[in-house]
Every structure is written in C-alpha cells, then in structure tokens.
Amino acid sequence: MSDNKSLLTIKDVYASIEEKQIIKGFDLDIKPGEVHAIMGPNGAGKSTMGYVLSGREGYEVDSGTITFDGKDLLEMEIEERAAAGLFLAFQYPVEIPGVSNLEFLKASVDAIREANGEEPITSSELLKQAKEACKQVNLPLAFLKRGVNEGFSGGEKKRNELMQMLLLKPRLCILDETDSGLDIDALQMVAEGVNSQRSPDRSFIVVTHYQRLLDYIKPDFVHVLADGKIVKSGDASLALELESQGYAWLETHKDEEIEG
C-alpha cells in the first residue's frame, strides 16, 4: 500500500519499554499533506508510538521498519529525525529554567538549519517570526523572554509547543494528546493553529483520546489503536462512531483498557 510518495511508512513494528512489549505489529502509511488521527483507550500505546517515531531513549524497536522520506528512521539519532522534519508536540512539555523561549527557538531553528546545510537565521528575522507565531497562538510577547515553559499554565505550555512548531516548519507533526487539559477556547485556538499549518507538503499525526479535537481538526483518516496495534481504520466518521459507542465495542481490547 505504500508507494514512493509516502512521507512515513511504518511496517509491522513491535516496540518495548523496559522489556515490556507495548507496540505489537503497528502498520501505518502517511502521504504528504494527510492528517491521521490515532485514537484509542488509555494504555493502548498511543503516546508510545510518538516516542518510538521520535527516537526517545528507552523505547526499543524489536522488529519492523520505519521509513521517513525514503530514509531508515530507526538508524537516525533523535536530533537527526528532528532535522529531517519530524516534530513531536509533547503531552507534558518540560520546563527549562533560565533558558528563554527566544534563545531556545533560535538554537532549535539554527540547529535544524545547520543540519540541512543552511545559514543560521538572523536574530531580527527570528524575532519577526517569533512575534507572528506568538500572535497566532495568542501568547503575549513577554513569553518570548520567559524561561521555556517556566511557570506556564497547562494551556500556555501547549500553545508554546505550537509556537515551536510554527517556527520549525516540520514535515511531520505528531501532536501527542495536545487536547488534554485544555478548555474549549484553548482547544479551538490550538486547532486553528494546526489548521493554519496544514499544507500539501506537511502531514500530521493527531493522537487523542477524545473525539472533540477532531471537531476542529478534520482528519483524513482515523485509526483505532488497541493493545499495540491498529484494529480499525476509517475516515472522520469513525471518530464519531467511537464517540457514541465508546471503545468498548472494539473486540480486541482487554477489560482494564476500557474507558471513555
């Protein structure tokens, strides 16, 4: 089903954390411009898949292949994957005290540019882009001078992730439960930010537990993940079906995973 136009091809991936297998035969193919939603009960392995893709330490791929833009993703270091255009928006963004957002953005943008053989961004250009991004995600400009996520509220952290995404212009954005802990206004804002970035050469994986985010970010495909593998795929209507019936109607689940 994959062809040479695919941005990301995941084939029969098994992955473990501390010897415990969480991902058990995962397949997914994403073409440029597509938005894929991955839904599923807690413990199904949704966040794990995001970490596996970004190469986080401790997430071991036991078998299977992952190809990103024609390259073997599993051979790449975390920062090489980032430079190739893979971006993970964290569910719980961590604080880096004393490092201002602006400094962090400049370092990130420059690191990625350098890896791609480009000149560093000028400070004035970066500032211009950062100000625009701030406006777009509705963060006051003062946030650029504050430490990365330092003392930010949950919603502010999520918007800060989005701001980084706007500046780094990745080719594949993985949004890991970006909707969790957001009120409806914040959710809408985040969704608008994401929608503004949709383009024919940028793909998204939207990981979520709830359907409501998908009211705002319309996915091209919805996949249901249970016990480490995709058990059902469909279009946006599958999300609505899940919403009305819950995950319980999925047959492959275990009892303790039933929720919501």
Place this chain on the structure above:
Amino acid sequence: MTVQVEIDEALAREYEAGFISDIESETFEPGLDESVITRISKMKNEPEWMLEWRLGAFREWLKMEEPDWALVDYPKVDFQAISYYSAPKSMKDKPKSLDEVDPELLRTYEKLGIPLIEQQMLAGIAVDAVFDSVSVVTTFREKLQEAGVIFCPISEAIVEYPELVKKYLGSVVGRKDNYYSALNCAVFTDGSFVYIPKGTRCPMELSTYFRINEQNTGQFERTLIIADEGSHVSYLEGCTAPQRDENQLHAAVVELIAMDNAEIKYSTVQNWYPGDENGKGGIYNFVTKRGICHTKAKISWTQVETGSAVTWKYPSCILKGDDSVGEFYSVALTRGRQQADTGTKMIHLGKNTKSTIITKGISAGRSNNSYRGLVKMAPTADGARNFTECDSLLIGDKCGAHTFPYIESRNPSAIVEHEATTSKVSDEQMFLCRQRGLDPEKAVSMIVNGFCKEVFKELPMEFAVEASKLLEISLEGSVG
C-alpha cells in the same frame, strides 16, 4: 545511547589551554627555607621591611597545620618539592613596553585568547599578564595614570608606592590568617596592585591573566586593590595552566579595600587545568580572597570556576561600615574527578549592612561540588540582612553536590534567609532539546547556561560571553 553515556562522553573533553610554551626560564630549584625567601625578595629588589614581613609569615606558617575541614581529598602537598620562583629569562631587564616583550610570550597569551596588543588597541580593558612568578606586561598604564589610577605589578608597587603597600598589605588577610595565606605571604612573587583615588571612576575594566607554565612550580600571586572614598572599579581575573601530569599548587591571596562609598566589582573566570579523567594532574587551587567594606561601600564578587583539580576558595566580605553591601555570585562546575569546596563568608559588623549570596554548583562525572558559606551577624549589626540561594545541578548519577551553610546571628534584629535547591538535568529536558534539533552537547550546555543565568548576568559583558563559552567547552563530551 543512554543519557548517562552521552554525558560521560561529553565530559571526556580535552582542556584547550593545556599547551606548554617553550620559553627559557630562570627557575629556582625546589625547596623552601628562609634562604629561598631571601632570594625571592632579592630578585624583586624589595626593601628590607618586605623581607622581614615575609620571614615573619614564614615562621608563622611553620607552626601551622594544613587545614583538613574541607570536603576535598588529595595527597599531602610536599612543599619542599615545589619551586617557588620561575621567570622567563627575557624578563631580567624588564620590558618597558609591549614591543620589548618576548614574542613567544605574546604568542602564549594570544593562544589563550588574550591578544595583549589588540587589547591595548581596542580601548577598553587594561591587562596585567602574570606568567609563572612575574608580571610580564601591564597595558594602558599611561592612560590610567592620567586618571590617577595606579595599576601595576605588585612587585613594582612595593618599590614605587611603599607607603600604600605597607599600610594595606595584610590588612584584610593577616599573615596568620590561614595556612595557605601565610605561605603566600612568605613566598608571593607577583600579582596586581590597584589604587583608585578618591571620587574616581576607573575609566576602563582592569584585568589580570595568570598563567602557570613551568613544571613543578607553584604560583603564589598577591593582589591588592584599594578603592579610595567614593571611587569605583571593575576588575577581572582569568587563569589557565598547561596540561601536566603532576599536580601544581596555586595559593593566591586577594585583598580588597573599599573605603567609604567606594565600590569594587571583582570577577573571576578560573580555568586552571583540572587534571585528566582519572584525576591525574591538575592545579590545587587554595585561594584566600577577602574584602573589607567601609561605610556605604560595596564589594561584589563574581566567580566562574571551571578548572582546578581541587578548589578551596571562599571570597568573603567584612561589612564593617554601616550600610555597606557585600555580594557573592558563583558558578562552580566540576567534572571528571574534580573537587570543589567553595563559597563565601559575609561578616556583618555595621548597622543595616546587606549581603546577597547566589551560588550555582554543577557537578558531572565523578566530581564533588560543595558550597560552604558563613553568614555572621555581629551584636553591632542592627537591621542587617542576608539572602542566600544555593542551587545545585547534577549531571549523571556518580557525582555529588553538598551544601554547608553556617549561620551565626548574635543580633535579634538581623534577618538571614537561606534557600537551597538540587535538581538534575532530566531525561525529559534532554529529549525535548534533541527533539527540537539540538545535539546532546548543545542541549546540556543550554540547560546548564540557563541554570547559571542569574550569575552570568552579574559578569561584565565580554566576560559573560567567555564564561558561557567556557561552560560549553567544559561540558563538551559530557554528552555524546
């Protein structure tokens, strides 16, 4: 690769200032007795009173015991195996200007990133360069003299300004103060002398660079800074040494005198050779730094300590005058097998005296990093205040961070506040940085720089950049 492995690799980085300069030197044979001290004094053409002062200190030193209360562990220093004087041969007839300085020496400083000629051109910083036991060159002297500022090697000050030296040398750190300071009094060879006249704002930053080159020598420099009433000076100190397998001793004494309404800002970037991964070689840095503040005076110490095998150093303030202010800002980074026991003493004697202590200790590898600080409120210190913040950052799990705060308050109206935190460079932080494209080295250095920000902002601009770069270099290989 685990975070720990990355960090270990980053820390396995080489010392950049570790080269040895091929300069012909005149070096005393190792050993210490009264005749050696007499020879040093003769070499420096010192007056008789100075020799007597030295010998008095030496006799006190012989009666003293090496202190062992610091959390550092090193083999006993054999003081008879050290040479107490080494000078480049070409210095015998002291050069009058930069043109007369041995080009090899100038190249050494250039390699260290201290191009003396350029410094002289780019108005801004006056530099005194001390190579082993002698001051090589002091730039900008004429310009400073116009403002009435004296900035010269202390060996010269002893001859040229004996009254000032006699009055203040040993007035803050007495000859019997401690084991290493007594030794320094006996054998110090050079260092910088600064006098800022009344009401004068020193027109440029003053800076001294210390370099130990010769093998088996100790460096015992002595710095004396006097800021007369209402004057202001900012002074920078930098240090490096070649990479050698033997340990070398550095036992300096710095005395600051801030008269009424005067202000002294003293910044140090210390990058002595720290020894190799297994703790072989490196400088023993046993330093006594202390300042006295008269009425409404202010002394601010800022230090960035990244080098030395063992550091034993407590830049302190005696807040004698009412309304005087003492500050201590410190970043101490240890890696490999380095050991640092550093902090400050704030002695509040005057009314409404204030002190602030902010320290950032970063430990990596198998190093040990201790903060040791004393805040003393005398019965006379009505309304005195202190605020202390000690933060420790651990990189990896084989290093140690320790905090030893001592508080002695004998005045019920004095307020002492102490805060301390310990944190780690977390997997999450590393992962976030790397996911945003930073390689592990850049990630660690960015996190550590953020941790140190409060202190770096106290450094003069050019030094802040240097300090931040130095941290980056020191951390390179602490990740992989």
